Amino acid sequence: xxxxxxxxxxxxxxxxxxxxxxxxxxxxxxxxxxxxxxxxxxxxxxxxxxxxxxxxxxxxxxxxxxxxxxxxxxxxxxxxxxxxxxxxxxxxxxxxxxxxxxxxxxxxxxxxxxxxxxxxxxxxxxxxxxxxxxxxxxxxxxxxxxxxxxxxxxxxxxxxxxxxxxx
Numbered sequence: 098x099x100x101x102x103x104x105x106x107x108x109x110x111x112x113x114x115x116x117x118x119x120x121x122x123x124x125x126x127x128x129x130x131x132x133x134x135x136x137x138x139x140x141x142x143x144x145x146x147x148x149x150x151x152x153x154x155x156x157x158x159x160x161x162x163x164x165x166x167x168x169x170x171x172x173x174x175x176x177x178x179x180x181x182x183x184x185x186x187x188x189x190x191x192x193x194x195x196x197x198x199x200x201x202x203x204x205x206x207x208x209x210x211x212x213x214x215x216x217x218x219x220x221x222x223x224x225x226x227x228x229x230x231x232x233x234x235x236x237x238x239x240x241x242x243x244x245x246x247x248x249x250x251x252x253x254x255x256x257x258x259x260x261x262x263x264x
Contacts, residue, residue: 108253109222116220121196122189123152124182126206127160130175136162143167144175155192157185159206182209204232211238217263219245222256 104110127133131142144150149170156175164177178185189198200210210216240261249260 105254108251108258109255112220112222112251112253112258116199117151117153119197120152120154120199121193122154123156123199123201124185124189124206124210125156125158125201126203127158127162128203129201129206130158130160137164140164140167143169149173155189156201157189157192159185182206182213186210186213186215204234207234208238211243214243219261221259221261222253223259224256 131144133142150156150173152173153171154173156173158175158177159182160177160179162177163179166177167175169175176188178188186198200207200216207216207219244263245261246264247259247261249258251258251260
């Protein structure tokens, strides 16, 4: 858990650490930033992670409700984007300065980026946990027609890591 003691070593942890390499910006959906729904009542919610979020880059949060940017420790600044995923992608590309852009989810954000042909590679951590109904990540999307192929599968301690990339 970020910012707390403990944790584990191994394949799953290695994949988590690798997910932060060469990242110049992140894009998150509103639900990934926090549980607040509807208009922001105030600016008191600052995320799940305390004063020093793990991102250490600009993070663009897709939302329908405006909010001022939020600068945090470690170089993370959350920018709240209200004019759609294309705008968030453009801003993230500028901020990343040639580095990778990580799409941190949720499902709706990933589906929008896939539909816009803006994802080159995906890491899926498949874990045997039943979550209920939720959203279907690939419903109505044909990954083969979008040009994706699996290129690596690695069993971990608590998940199987499936890496998919564009042909």
